Amino acid sequence: MSERVWRVRPDTRLREIVWDDEAVVFNCGSSHTHVLNMPVLAVIHRLAGGWTSMADILAAYRTALPDAAGADAVGPDLLVSLLDELDRLGMIEAGQA
Numbered sequence: 055m056s057e058r059v060w061r062v063r064p065d066t067r068l069r070e071i072v073w074d075d076e077a078v079v080f081n082c083g084s085s086h087t088h089v090l091n092m093p094v095l096a097v098i099h100r101l102a103g104g105w106t107s108m109a110d111i112l113a114a115y116r117t118a119l120p121d122a123a124g125a126d127a128v129g130p131d132l133l134v135s136l137l138d139e140l141d142r143l144g145m146i147e148a149g150q151a
């Protein structure tokens with residue numbers, strides 16, 4: 055069985071400005087601007103490196119959480135919803151490994 059993986063779309067250029075706990079990200083391709091929290095930005099940075107597994111995405115998200123105690127509460131179901139939304143916004147794409 056193949057594993058679902060994700061990456062930033064190859065034709066997507068993102069520009070960001072980061073503050074303490076959030077970032078504004080401009081998608082040059084769509085001309086849309088998005089406000090993201092730091093865990094979501096960490097996921098985007100990880101996906102910019104190429105096809106990424108759920109385990110690696112989960113690790114990037116959990117590492118960026120400000121409250122390490124809450125990291126265990128974040129599971130794949132939450133991240134699939136997040137990834138589906140980022141895909142809908144045209145920032146990332148899903149594939150099969």
